[in-house]
Amino acid sequence: MKDNYSFTKEDLEEIEKIKAKFPEVMPATLPVLWVAQRRFGHVEPPVQQLVADTLDLPAAHVHGVASFYTQYYKEEKGKYVLDVCTTTSCQLCGGYKMLHYLEDKLGIKAGETTEDGMFSIQSVECLGACGYAPMMQVTNDVYVNNLTEEKLDTVIEDLKDGSMPDFESVGMPQFEKRK
Ligand code: FES
Structure with a gap:
């Protein structure tokens, strides 16, 4: 498991567009986790932390969302x-x-x-x-x-x-x- 993950400039632009669709940032958690999973192939804890930092949300909230849905991969998977x-x-x-x-x-x-x-x-x-x-x-x-x-x-x-x-x-x- 890597520790350092970062979004690309394109990812961040997409995340800004996602955030703009909602009156507050919390509902953006689901689609931004998708952006992260598409970029890294999973949402292991360091990726969850990146999402939390990017959205300025508590890590516990992002973890709660990621762990609730099996569609988010909490560990590296195959192609x-x-x-x-x-x-x-x-x-x-x-x-x-x-x-x-x-x-x-x-x-x-x-x-x-x-x-x-x-x-x-x-x-x-x-x-x-x-x-x-x-x-x-x-x-x-x-x-x-x-x-x-x-x-x-x-x-x-x-x-x-x-x-x-x-x-x-x-x-x-x-x-x-x-x-
Ligand atoms: S039991 Fe519903 S899709 Fe398999």
Whole structure:
């Protein structure tokens, strides 16, 4: 874990624009944490401190927000973070089978990162796509629905080649035009 992090000039300009959208600074915490995670790949405690200093907010507040949401990575992750849902609907439809297949395929357990830094696997709670179970999310972005072992094979190959999965995936609104 590095101790010294700093935002770029472009980041700071973006942060000023974010702050200008709110009557007070506290609600800017969420989007500024995103700016930080995009810049550093995670929001480990020194990054949380940077966000707190930049927004002139208590570190405890920023830590509280960062630790509440699993979408903020509190430790370094791989380039791609594979969130396999193992809550009820997905569990009943083979979520754990998919998780264990992925673990065997990548040689790591949930919560770990491959040695080459390419992939992290996480077992996560419901991601709101229960009708498409079992499903997984790729790095807080594309949902890959109705998982099968064959789909996982293809997703991993696609990601190794640098392209996002191309199934009946549902992107978050800001990423819908990715394909
Ligand atoms: S239970 Fe998996 S998305 Fe809801």
